[in-house]
Amino acid sequence: MSDRRFKLPSFGRSRPAPDAPPMFRFNAERGQIVAEVVARASETLEGREVETLLVDAAYLETKRLQERPDSEEAREKLPSWRDLARRIPRMGDGERARALDGLVREHAQDVAGNFDPRVYHLASKILPVALTAAIAPGTLVSQALGRGGLMDRITVESDHLEALRALSRKATLVVTPTHLSNLDSIVLGFALDREGLPPMTYGAGKNLFSNPLISFFMHNLGAYRVDRRIKHELYKHVLKTYSTVILERGYHSIFFPGGTRSRSGSVESKVKLGLLGTGIEAFTRNLRARKSSPLVVYVPTSINFLLTLEAESLIEDYLKEAGKARYIIEDDEFSRADRWLSLISGLMRLKSAVYIRFGQPLDPFGNAVLADGRSVDPRGREVDPASYVLRSSEPVVDALRDAEYTRQLGQTLVDHFARETVLLSTHICARVLFEKLGAAFPDADLFQRLRLHGQLVVPRDEVVAGMDALRSRLVALEDQGKLRVGRVVRQARPAELLERALLAWRDYHGPHAAAEWREGQVALGDLELLYYYQNRLSVFGRHLGASS
Template sequence: MKENKKVYQHIEDDLHKWPIYEISKNRSSFIERLVNHTYRKLHHKYNNDFEDVLEKTIYQERIRIKRKPWRVDPPNEEAFWNRMKVRLGKAKRFKSKKKLREFERRSVYRIIQRYSDEIVGSFVPKTFLFARKFLTGLFNILLGENLLKKFWKIWGRKDHLHNALKVYGDIDKVRSLARKGTVILLPTHFSNLDSILIGYVLDTKVGIPAFSYGAGLNLYNFGPAAYFMNRLGAYRVDRRKKNPIYLETLKAMSTLSIKSGVNNLFFPGGTRSRSGKSEEQFKLGLMNTIIEAQRDICLEGKEQNIYIIPLILDYHFVLEAKSLIRQHLTIEGKQKYTSIKDLGKSKRKIFKFLWEFYSKSSEIVCSFGEPMDFIGNSIDDEGRSIDRHGKVITISDYFSTHDKIGADVQRESEYTKILAEKVIERFKRDNVILSSHMIAYLAFEIFHQYFPSIDVYGLLRMPLSDFYIPKHYFLDKMDDFKRLLMGMEDDGALRLSSIFECSSDVILEDGIEKIGLYHSRTPLRMTSDDFLVSDDLELLYYYHNRISMYQFKNIFTTKDQRLLQNILQEEE
């Protein structure tokens, strides 16, 4: 698929007209709506009996404060929950059941207010404009071209940066839908950079008003990060809190934000991929708020559509890759995995890292998937939902029983699962394979062919000296693999970056140059005598995993196995 190189004008230049600013401007009013909406949901869910949910919430919160205190926690946090416990104990002595129920209702309402005030962020246009300029500098540093020669230009220069931030997909349609309704972006998640990267691309290349997104409350422990996120439309998510009142408030925040016309972004996988693979299982809680919002819109008789757009991020390097893959191997491998101690970084390696950081360039791909409605139906150019036969669908019919629109928890749960399946499918089909993905996958698979009876954990324990692949053989296999990938692209199973229009030699050179660019130990490199070797098999495995979801078959034949065994014997 061809890269979309166009840089679009903003569909709305005035930040004060963005829906996210409207919510921020009327923050107190929005919080009041959020509190009332959450209370009604809990009232219906627990049939106005809050005794158990209140006790559970107070208990869990007091445990959280003792075991996992954070600097960002309010100074009166412990006192508040201790006071709630004491008051609940006294209330249970009421002779009147009615008085006890009234106390429980007021307590739940008060807790919702506290959570709502914590969750809802704000959006300050001046801070957004500053962040726009600051991020231009940051991404120029990460992706810029030989900045040692022109460091002073990083804060304003965008031409090379726009070339390095590559966009694929039907952006004209995405922009059109952003004018017609509310856009929900569901991205893959690999790095802590993802949120700011997506926000920057949407703002400077795609030209869409800012998205609301959930930011982990732990990030607010760092003062500068807290300052900016508090003012850039992020709402706070405290993953320590698992009690039903908090979770319902968080879901209500998403639902009301969507209903208010604010574009939303959330990572359906919930957290960064530890293995390097894109998500194949989703957290369905927040995704369900999409369904709830669309149902409420239909109930209110509004003509407001919600559009789902999968977004697949592709990196040649992930800064946190080493720690992520070790976490994955520790969890999945258990006793099979033995972490090899990092021998540290020599002064030469540190200098090498700094030199490459400032002197080399890379690229990041944002691939926008096929837009869909709340249940995964296709969207036509007019923003209407259509079935597989091209027939226009009436959205409200999905929420109707005997011609009456209403909530149905079981039905909407199934809708959420259907949507998740459709998004996972688009994560595969709209993924753009980079040169580094190809060579990492092929190199690790060839290494596995050397020792076919050894599992992954055994391979990772092998001496690095056992990893060597002759360049001529690797290029032959690249030709075969490239033909396979191009055939899959023709079938719509994946997307290929523009580098695949070049020869295998060029693809290999590009991949070697960019794979794991900023790691002190190189996942894959070429020796002077034309052998591919690895300085870090764990990193190579991480980057290999990026396209392992396709489960490629018939890459190797019996002839390959004989050739590889001959290579092993020759080296021995």
């Protein structure tokens, strides 16, 4: 399916108010942004071997397109890449420079997003009501009164919301969430709007722009296109340059530092550093330009689902060790309307089904940032973030130095992800049942256990007791600041938590439920799904003991 850009007609648009969020002026600046990206990317490539960059691009793109020669993209682009590959050895310096500039411009145009305030208002105000009403028509009146809708199932927790609102007016925010589902950017967008935080731009896989369910919104809500199939260095350079330029211009952004959805269901323990480091460069360039609001502030964020839309496809991909081969899954539940409706229907029956936690704001060097924009170190002493990038009293972009800062920032985010993760009833129930599976078949390895479908039934009281004991340990860890548990997990009786988990799995996963009631006992069902949901606790193994 084509990923052409679906836009509303331009009539009826008005100029954004002076105090409107930065994204409202994006389209007016889009041409300037693309031009600046092209100029900056070409400038920073000076001194590089142009022929090497061109050969790398032509070789890798030709190889990629030849893998699917009958695709529309291959028919359109493969001849030109082959032609470029043939011409490179005979090109003079000027012709090579023009070819490089053309590729940079083409990539910059393709990457750059589009933002329509009308679509933003439609998506944030009307779409949640319409979705809820379609699934539960009886909620329409209660939604009109401001309650009972899908948004009520999204719980936002943070000790820093007031600080974030203040910082959004004096710094550029980079929200860095954990990544479980392609729904993450959608629910995060709803949460930002509801909590009085501005709309943000974000990088999204190019395959999502052709998704029939959301392509219109992807093309109009500021997302920039990231084609993860393209591996050559020039494209990556354009992406990083684009990210740097929009941060310099004050566009709040969302980065998923894990790079892709967690296939296993676990919390990220490693992050990708490429785009993450663009905030450091943007901050340095802002200082060099003497901008009044140079600071870039990172916001570690956790997104936690009672149920994950694509759980079945993701864990299958993980267990086949095909994550690298199928880095982009184009045929999962995200493209199926029936799975969306089933998930939303299940979530509507359960309160607090999605938790989003905004963590401590950080400067690019991992120091906490206060509401007034000051940075403080772990001992509470004020530090000047500009001091990290000065050389002879002047701010300087230094790739090697900044790579180390980015690595340290990445580790800091990983630490915050664990502390901000919210554990829910499906995670706890799955952990207890998976431990029971291990105890019942101690000599089997993981893959042998996952083939034991239908071979274990656990007495209800054993499961309830196990969930009660695990809940107590998790609450103790929450009191130590190691993690978070959902409000229902903390307050409900263990038997209610078991009922909630089994109900959620039944309503969404149906015959593939991770576990189900059977004659008053708990029968283990789809063991791959059970493994997926219990993996949310894997990052806390050193506190809980390794899962069997």
